[in-house]
Amino acid sequence: MFFFIISILFLHHVSGSDPLFTWCSPGFQDYSLNSTFHNNLELLLGSLSGNISASGFYNTSTGEDPDKVYGLALCRGDINSTICKDCVEKASQDILNNCKSQDAIIWYDLCQVRYSFQMFISMMVYTGKYPDENNQAKNVSDPARFSQVLTYLMNNLSNEAAFVPIKNMFASGEIEFSQKITIYGLVQCTRDISGTLCYNCLNSALGDLGACCSSRESGTVLSRTCNVRFGLSQFFNTSSQYLVVYPTSKGAGGKLKTWMLVLIICASVFVLAVLTGFCIACFHKKQGEDRDDEKSEKMLLQQLATPKSVTITQDGELISSEELVFMSFATIKFATDDFSDSNKLGQGGFGSVYKGVLPDGNEIAVKRLSRKSWQGTEEFKNEIIMIAKLQHKNLVKLLGCGLEGEEKFLIYEYMSNQSLDKFIFDSEKRSQLDWNTCYGIIMGIARGLLYLHEESRLRVIHRDLKPNNILLDHDMVAKISDFGMARIFCENQNTANTKRVVGTYGYMAPEYAMGGLFSVKSDIFSFGVILLEIISGKRSSGFYATKLASTLLAYAWNLWNEGKEMEFVDPLLKAECLSSEVSRCMNIGLLCVQEDPEDRPTMSDVMVLLGSESMSLAQPKKPAFSVGRSIKVDPSLMTTSSVNHIMLSTVQPR
Ligand SMILES: *[C@@H]1O[C@H](CO)[C@@H](O)[C@H](O)[C@H]1NC(C)=O
Ligand SMILES: *[C@@H]1O[C@H](CO)[C@@H](O)[C@H](O)[C@H]1NC(C)=O
Ligand SMILES: *[C@@H]1O[C@H](CO)[C@@H](O)[C@H](O)[C@H]1NC(C)=O
Ligand SMILES: *[C@@H]1O[C@H](CO)[C@@H](O)[C@H](O)[C@H]1NC(C)=O
């Protein structure tokens, strides 16, 4: 009966009619039908099956930037060209019908097809996927030894695939586990990557395979650039396979086995001892020697070198891409002087920020993320890689990240003038700001937000925009920081309603603070508050301390209505500003904080309004007053957990 079921499963599998996994990358804006991108994609997918020919691998691109599409198809190394062509044709159709994302991949048993707006050819990104079938596999009886034998087979196959050129990055083989049971294994890489990258990819995949399936009767791990699979029945064609002999099982007598085991253990202990000694020596050397010592510097720089790929190991070790460096914990610790208090720049809702200096002298800001309960590491990695691609003059550049167990770090460029709040709410520093600088800052924030909302491939709603998150570089250019944090932290990022309200009182739009509803318009609200703060030099969240009005917004509204808008302007700015320009900014600020999100302009509207002096402005209606100071949250509307998740990161001035 059991064999019957297995063979049914097996037959079902061989037919290969259903995809094993489809991944339409979430978080990119969908392409629209009949767009240039869509046409290019159709063209590209249509050309794959015709060109894959006998080699079983094809990569290409169609169109011109920004609508260029890159594509790649790979067939399993043991199937003939007819079957390969059919599989790629089907996969191309399927991915076109089922994905609308600008980046997607589909895996079938016998082939895989991938496309993206990003150039990915010859780059390696490891983020493994596990098809559901893994969960249905039975447990084996002697898991410890099974895992050993399996590892031996798969390691041998990985070496063969990656480093034996005639294998074309594909290897399959079998190993005898017991007299009755044989383990069959298969590994493959896409042929655009180098042997070393292939080996790294397979290594990561085997790590994942071990985690999911090493005590099961079969398992599969799929990734963009490599796949691994094993089972107890022969699921591939015989011609390509060969027998791998496990060393301990070859010995006829138990004596020999024990002897070999002892040898292996001795050897391992020896190697371990040597390695440990070496590490201790290194450690002592590093400690004993001067920080600026050339050698340790070189070592660290090597760790930071940026190969043209992203490789993420199971434990989140060294991993790099052109856009993003994954730093080791040791490097980060070294750079921040073990997170010393003297290097601490601040504390925000998402964690503490430290200043760091890399061995090459470059300054960085390290954010040590606080939350321990995360979405999966897989999603974290995907998000970081995506967010690293958001690059704009008015966004703080994400340079890299680090992952080590529960610890997660984001590494940013260091901003020598720190954050906007340090300038606008500090009477001494404020005197360094003139109106032109303020106007430049406002324009900078607006450009950055416009990019996040409308111009980037990702649709990013900041959700925690406030002066602490606006950083200033040495030329006082404003750069938005912490963008994408909401994406990293909030699981239901694609829906417009969240129970977990992340934000800061005083800057949150009423519909978001009260009802958890967010949209680009809630960011616009925060932008409006910041605008009014810059003009007045008064803090929205601390406004109740004054006797002028109940909130900053009410104060602005009252003066606006009485036609006394120049009274709203900070005396330090008043001297040299153009009253028409300030009044215009105040008008825009008030439009942004309207109670009804529909009444607020979009970021592209704001850019137009800021940029033109002649364009007439709409008269603001009464803004949302209540949010400026305190929010009455009806506890029955919120679950306890959501209340806990409200982050009051900066109600008090630092
Ligand atoms: C796309 O174009 C085709 C033919 O040109 C047309 O029939 C179809 O309605 C269009 N679809 C959309 C969504 O514009
Ligand atoms: C092969 O690809 C080229 C360009 O990518 C395309 O023009 C051609 O039609 C394809 N061949 C077949 C048989 O699909
Ligand atoms: C596809 O790969 C080949 C090498 O195999 C490379 O020369 C070619 O430029 C690639 N095509 C594209 C469009 O990247
Ligand atoms: C090779 O194996 C696949 C699936 O295991 C099968 O569909 C195919 O017919 C086999 N033979 C050839 C010649 O590809």
Ligand SMILES: *[C@@H]1O[C@H](CO)[C@@H](O)[C@H](O)[C@H]1NC(C)=O
């Ligand atoms: C590939 O294999 C299938 C069945 O396994 C067979 O029908 C077909 O003729 C083969 N094609 C080539 C080109 O060998």
Ligand SMILES: *[C@@H]1O[C@H](CO)[C@@H](O)[C@H](O)[C@H]1NC(C)=O
């Ligand atoms: C296999 O073993 C795991 C625990 O190791 C257990 O959770 C799981 O239910 C078992 N599966 C089957 C099919 O027996």
Ligand SMILES: *[C@@H]1O[C@H](CO)[C@@H](O)[C@H](O)[C@H]1NC(C)=O
């Ligand atoms: C894998 O095993 C085969 C058979 O035992 C052997 O010939 C081959 O050298 C091994 N390859 C590697 C890379 O260890």
